[in-house]
Amino acid sequence: MRNRDRQLRPFRMDLHVHTALSPCASEEMTPPAITAAAREKGLDVIAVCDHNTAGNVAAVREAADAAGGQPFVIAGIEISTAEEVHVLGLFPNVAAAERAAARVTALLPRTVDLFPGHRRRYQTYFGEQTLLDARGRARGEERAALALATSLSLAAAVALIHHEKGVAVAAHIDRPSYSVYSQLGLFPKEAGFDGAEVSRHLEEGSPRSEEFAALGLPLLRGSDSHFLAELGTVFSLAWMAEPSFTEFVLCLAGTGGRRLESPLAAREQGKHDHA
Template sequence: MRWFTADLHIHSVLSPCGGLEMSPVALMQRVQDLKIDWIAITDHNSMANCPAYEKVAGDFGIAFTWGVEIQTAEEIHLLAYFDDHSQAQEFDKLLYSSLLPLQNDADFFGDQVVIDENENIIKLEERALINSSIWGVDEAVDMIRNHDGYCMPAHIDATANSIISQLGFIPNPEMFDAFGITAKCNVEAYKQQVPYLETNSLIRSSDAHYLADMGSGWTKFYVEKPVMEEIMLTVSGTNGRLISI
């Protein structure tokens, strides 16, 4: 086993609120400079850019996980991750069909760019990815599980679009694999607010939308290999696996 430095909440040029500077090569160069060796792309409500970014990550020797940041009907942000790419693609189709049929206002929110590994534009996504799915939290989690995915609420300490900001508490903590926290979260202080959560179930990430955001938050995992299944084993401390935030 070995230590991996991971940032598992990063946006690409597909997210309307993300910068066009977050192109695959520029992003991987930044990741490499920061000595981060494992990332996940988690765009809003779509995994359309995961294939391109995974290819470029591989060229840079950076481990890559497919992910997505879902906005549920309650306007809660959930992070879903998949080790199985075929399951991820099937899930992505269902997620897309669950989105409200609203058109993206590119002048206000920004373009939603789908690209290939050579940074050629494949298309501009016209459906508004910044809006909610019709799935509620329970249905979203069930759909993730049905596709062999892993799920955690994003940035639970944030004042907007977190499960706690929207509901006031976490109704069923056991339904989630882990819990995302913001880059600036003071874990010791925050634990006073959520004493029912184990520290080793918290995962810090940057939630980067721009290159300047990169490096603001990461988590270290002592695991056999960089896959989500291993992260779930760190939460329980199985066979010496460790997590450090």
């Protein structure tokens, strides 16, 4: 399992990608479009993390499988906690993500109940929530109001992710909204996060980088893509044996020489390669 003999190679991972199911994401974020764009941009691993749902994860995985398994798709979710902190859950398989997501989605009101007498007003304000198949065809729409915060406390969200053997990541910690720092002022060391994500907005040499590095958590960099053009604009560079969830977990733990390059270094590398 550990593949200690196998050579470690750098893999590009963008572990924060939305699909058209997220109300705020573009309708162009379909499974085939996302996986094709990921290949074009040289991403080896992506994680699908829609707001409070994993409803399109299987379709994106299937779209990647149809293209020879490129990129490797990690099943994920972005949970909005009661504190309005965004937490990424990354799971060992689609079923685990869907089980966790079912518990999250069930906490949200239905879109039709938010604006009585106005069945489509939610969509007007927040956007469409389109469930898609692997070919990018609409197969329905999510009825829960995904744009809202759940009643799960941060601790409960992390526990739910861990219950399904998932990895809990504090999302876009450098952002002025929906981040651990913006909502809670200080990073809660006791929260049990397995990693923290910095966004594409964090500038190189920002004094906050040192603060984030001092958290003692693996730092990821995700694009938080809501549009195709954003996909892969930043990524994490992970040295591991192959693109898989098991390897990703070993990489976070630093097992057998596996490691994550510092997020800012990864961006530099990206600039270089694209030049």
